[in-house]
Amino acid sequence: MTEFRPGRFEILPIIIKNLLIINGIxxxxxxxxxxxxxPVFSFEDHFALHAWQSELFKPWQLITHMFMHxxxxxxxxxxNMFALWMFxxxxxxxxxxxxxxxxxxxxxxxxxxxxxxxxxxxLSPIIRDFTLVAQQQNDPVGFTDALLSFGRKYELSWxxxxxxxxxxSAPGNTEITEQILSNITSFYExxxxxxxxGASGAVFGILAAFVYLFPNTYIYIYFLVPVKAKWLGILYxxxxxxxxxxxxxxxxxxxxxxxxxxxxxxxxxxxxxKTNRKTLY
Numbered sequence: 009m010t011e012f013r014p015g016r017f018e019i020l021p022i023i024i025k026n027l028l029i030i031n032g033i034x035x036x037x038x039x040x041x042x043x044x045x046x047p048v049f050s051f052e053d054h055f056a057l058h059a060w061q062s063e064l065f066k067p068w069q070l071i072t073h074m075f076m077h078x079x080x081x082x083x084x085x086x087x088n089m090f091a092l093w094m095f096x097x098x099x100x101x102x103x104x105x106x107x108x109x110x111x112x113x114x115x116x117x118x119x120x121x122x123x124x125x126x127x128x129x130x131l132s133p134i135i136r137d138f139t140l141v142a143q144q145q146n147d148p149v150g151f152t153d154a155l156l157s158f159g160r161k162y163e164l165s166w167x168x169x170x171x172x173x174x175x176x177s178a179p180g181n182t183e184i185t186e187q188i189l190s191n192i193t194s195f196y197e198x199x200x201x202x203x204x205x206g207a208s209g210a211v212f213g214i215l216a217a218f219v220y221l222f223p224n225t226y227i228y229i230y231f232l233v234p235v236k237a238k239w240l241g242i243l244y245x246x247x248x249x250x251x252x253x254x255x256x257x258x259x260x261x262x263x264x265x266x267x268x269x270x271x272x273x274x275x276x277x278x279x280x281x282k283t284n285r286k287t288l289y
Contacts, residue, residue: 018097018100018101019097020093020097021097021100021101021105021108022100022105023096023100023105023108023109023112024092024093024096024097024100027092027096027112027207028089028092028093030075031075031077031085031088031089031207034055034072034075034076034077035076035077035079035085037051038051038052038076038077038079039079042079051076052076052203052205053201053203054066054069055068055069055072055073055076056069056072056073056076056203056204056205057069057070057073057120057123057124057203057204057205058201058202058203058204059124059127059128059131059200059201059202060124060128061128061131061135061200062200062201063201064201064203070117070120070121071113071116071117073120073203073204073205073206074113074116074120074206074207074209074210075207076205076206077205077206077207078205078206084206088206088207088208088211089207091211091214091215092207092210092211092214095211095214095215095217095218096108096112096211096214098218098222099111099214099217099218099221102221107280111213111214111217111273111276111277112210112213112214113210114213114272114276115209115210115212115213115214115269115272115273115276116207116209116210116213116269117272118209118213118268118269118271118272118273119208119209119210119212119213119265119266119268119269119272120209120265120268121268122209122264122265122267122268122269122271122272123204123209123262123264123265123268125264126252126264127204127264131199131200134162134196134199134200135200137157137158137161137162138158138192138193138196140154141154141155141158141189141192145189151185152175152185155175155185155188155189155192156172156175158192159188159192162195164191164192164195166188166191171184204262204265206262206265208262208265208266208269209262209265209266209268209269210269211269212248212265212266212267212269212270212273213269213270213272213273213274213276214273215241215244215270215273216241216245216269216270216271216273216274216277217273217274217276217277218237218241219237219238219240219241220274220277220278220281221277221281222237223236223237223238223241224236224237224238225237227240245267245270248263248266248267248270249263249267251263252264252266252267
């Protein structure tokens with residue numbers, strides 16, 4: 009097996025170092041604002057990535073979301089930053105700072121666009137159903153039917169047999185229907201305005217590039233178990249694709265962003281390296 013040994017290897021190259029610092033600053037800012045130090049400003053509403061159908065969506069979120077992480081799960085930022093340093097340092101040493109930064113940002117953008125595409129597909133039914141509810145407000149019977157249909161489809165907590173029976177017998181009860189509409193609106197807005205954060209998409213692009221360039225390099229799982237990069241990459245991407253297709257309830261991981269970042273990273277590195285493919289490290 010050929011080992012990769014660059015002539016001048018920096019443990020912490022300039023772009024990697026600055027990306028770690030920027031992510032750390034964003035993380036501290038998120039914690040600060042979430043603690044209520046400045047409650048008039050919602051950091052995630054402005055800088056996390058939102059569906060383009062949401063009123064919270066802003067173009068700059070395509071970039072800024074890459075520097076944000078969950079404040080409820082410290083492993084999110086630790087895992088991403090460790091992978092960024094572990095694999096990204098090698099790529100920056102090989103490519104240089106400018107090319108690596110370009111690669112990183114394009115992978116992050118590609119991941120975000122892939123995520124938004126599939127998010128739009130997933131949100132289209134709820135947008136359509138909520139619009140139907142709103143359109144039926146002038147028809148008491150149709151409005152009641154639309155409310156009940158929405159509650160049944162999305163298994164909302166208020167959807168109970170006794171309430172259904174009552175509403176069927178008294179469709180014009182505006183007090184109850186307004187309460188239900190308020191509940192549905194809150195549910196709809198929470199789904200539409202869900203924020204996406206993390207450098208994972210760009211990091212998956214880095215991982216894909218590393219696997220392509222150095223498929224036979226050993227990676228030590230938990231610092232003990234040696235596995236070649238190509239097998240680890242295949243297993244990891246297969247895992248992400250499986251759960252992305254499953255679309256399991258309660259899975260709040262943006263798996264299509266991971267897949268999108270990996271695909272973009274692979275395409276870029278294949279294009280860049282198509283005339284210089286001599287050695288598999």
